[in-house]
Amino acid sequence: MTLPKFDLLQPSTLGEALEILSTTQNAQPIAGGTALLVEMRGRKAEPGVLVDLGRLGDLHGVAPAANELVIGATTTIAELLKNPHVTERASILRDACSTFASPLVRNRATIGGNVAQGSPAGDMAPALLVLDASIELRSVRGKRLVRAVDFWKGPRKTTRKSDEMVVSIRIPLSQTPWLSSWKKLGLRKADAISVASAAVRLSLTADGKCEGARVAVGAVAPTPLRLAKSENALVGKPISREAIAQAAAAAAASSVPINDVRASVDYRRRVVEVLVRRALMEAAWEVLT
Amino acid sequence: MGGADVSERKITLRVNGRTHEVSLPGHRTLLEALRDLGHTDVKNGCEKGDCGACTVLLNGRAVNSCLVLAWQADGATIVTNSGLGTADDPHPIQTAFADAGAVQCGFCTPGLVLSAKALLDANPNPTEAEIREAISGNLCRCTGYSQIVEAVRLAAVRSLKGSGEASHRGQSATDGSHSPSGSRVTGEVQ
Numbered sequence A: 001m002t003l004p005k006f007d008l009l010q011p012s013t014l015g016e017a018l019e020i021l022s023t024t025q026n027a028q029p030i031a032g033g034t035a036l037l038v039e040m041r042g043r044k045a046e047p048g049v050l051v052d053l054g055r056l057g058d059l060h061g062v063a064p065a066a067n068e069l070v071i072g073a074t075t076t077i078a079e080l081l082k083n084p085h086v087t088e089r090a091s092i093l094r095d096a097c098s099t100f101a102s103p104l105v106r107n108r109a110t111i112g113g114n115v116a117q118g119s120p121a122g123d124m125a126p127a128l129l130v131l132d133a134s135i136e137l138r139s140v141r142g143k144r145l146v147r148a149v150d151f152w153k154g155p156r157k158t159t160r161k162s163d164e165m166v167v168s169i170r171i172p173l174s175q176t177p178w179l180s181s182w183k184k185l186g187l188r189k190a191d192a193i194s195v196a197s198a199a200v201r202l203s204l205t206a207d208g209k210c211e212g213a214r215v216a217v218g219a220v221a222p223t224p225l226r227l228a229k230s231e232n233a234l235v236g237k238p239i240s241r242e243a244i245a246q247a248a249a250a251a252a253a254s255s256v257p258i259n260d261v262r263a264s265v266d267y268r269r270r271v272v273e274v275l276v277r278r279a280l281m282e283a284a285w286e287v288l289t
Numbered sequence B: 001m002g003g004a005d006v007s008e009r010k011i012t013l014r015v016n017g018r019t020h021e022v023s024l025p026g027h028r029t030l031l032e033a034l035r036d037l038g039h040t041d042v043k044n045g046c047e048k049g050d051c052g053a054c055t056v057l058l059n060g061r062a063v064n065s066c067l068v069l070a071w072q073a074d075g076a077t078i079v080t081n082s083g084l085g086t087a088d089d090p091h092p093i094q095t096a097f098a099d100a101g102a103v104q105c106g107f108c109t110p111g112l113v114l115s116a117k118a119l120l121d122a123n124p125n126p127t128e129a130e131i132r133e134a135i136s137g138n139l140c141r142c143t144g145y146s147q148i149v150e151a152v153r154l155a156a157v158r159s160l161k162g163s164g165e166a167s168h169r170g171q172s173a174t175d176g177s178h179s180p181s182g183s184r185v186t187g188e189v190q
């Protein structure tokens, strides 16, 4: 079956792309197309005009700066997976890329498309939440930075306005040595959308006191969530199996999952507790054993 | 809603070393364009990124051609399974698939061969886990994957032993084995 008809515009500069988005009715960006073309085939999206971001070179690549990592919106998941700066300075993002779809999809799918699509099951979100990343939006009206915690508003709803583009993801780099872990459960090991996922980062003192904790989960609420209650169960205390169990229970209590083709409400709530516990155990493993 | 009047544009696709100029509208996929040009070794399985039957190498990277718009591939270099080798002059990976019994109905094979090619280009001596990961976007409903994994391993082992052109044609003749055991083959290089 063919795709619904649309006009495809292929601007070569960001300015041109933003101009089109601000002046054209029913226009939408297309980056890797791995989410959008599938939605269009299912007639879940019928944009009249697609604006291809593939020719905007300045939106592409990873630029390390002194205090942040700037990731261009059209950088692919495969490129992130191989990027030494990402591996060294934002390893949880690399981990989330390693379980993302299949190598075929990863060669096209972009981080900007994942963030902008706003799926509660998007795998970049939990990692970006625990990294405290910000999303840089641009339009002809100007630019703004939105923290990841404020970006996702509901299933497929974000703070992005229709004339705005995600141009970069900015990850602050801290001096704190963080321990991190990513756990994803899909219906099979590879090439599967998350049924539930968890990303955690811990900062522990040499004697095992938890000085900082960040916990985020995906696919168990209308948006990806950062979980203050789970974090509060850990911070300021010596890390222990008990504290981890409490943080995991808080994650289940904070989640508001849905029933869908992949899993039930009850299953998701149970499984997110397990994923958060496993992620925290793995991150804290050296100290706990 | 979808614009009724969509215009065509002429684009250039370089497929298996041949240059095609085609006129088509922006909503046609690379998969459709390639099949219309006669490259029917690129299979249409699901058209939503799930099966990998439509795999091609796009500027050297293995992608689902059903998720690429043809215009996005304007000027790109594309390699399909028949670009690697033919029945008369098969590529070592294709020979290995035949020798390992990795082909049953064959619908998944062109895509799998290309995913294997992308893997071996980047990593000539992959572990079983790396092979399974590399082919995870290619579904096979017949073989159960064991022979496919074995085929990729066999292709790797043969090219590590011989090299380049020398191993290309003489492969199946010198080796002669039709279903080598996975463990023996693996043992040779580790």
Ligand SMILES: Cc1cc2nc3c(=O)[nH]c(=O)nc-3n(C[C@H](O)[C@H](O)[C@H](O)COP(=O)(O)OP(=O)(O)OC[C@H]3O[C@@H](n4cnc5c(N)ncnc54)[C@H](O)[C@@H]3O)c2cc1C
Pocket: A028, A029, A030, A031, A032, A033, A034, A035, A036, A037, A038, A053, A073, A074, A099, A100, A101, A102, A105, A108, A109, A110, A111, A112, A113, A114, A115, A116, A117, A121, A122, A123, A124, A164, A165, A166, A167, A191, A192, A193, A194, B048, B049, B050
């Ligand atoms: C087989 C398969 C498996 C998958 N597995 C996973 C998985 O494991 N994990 C996961 O998270 N996702 C998965 N996905 C979904 C999809 O691949 C990802 O969400 C991907 O990151 C989308 O990026 P894209 O570049 O392809 O976006 P596109 O499809 O091009 O766009 C997605 C949406 O974002 C908008 N958009 C794109 N770029 C921008 C931008 N720069 N600014 C503003 N808006 C923009 C588009 O208008 C569209 O609404 C899978 C998809 C398939 C087909």
Ligand code: FES
Pocket: B043, B044, B045, B046, B047, B048, B049, B050, B051, B052, B053, B054, B055, B064, B065, B066, B067
């Ligand atoms: S036809 Fe493209 S992945 Fe199935």
Ligand code: FES
Pocket: B102, B103, B104, B105, B106, B107, B108, B109, B139, B140, B141, B142, B143
């Ligand atoms: S051989 Fe039939 S699908 Fe793989």
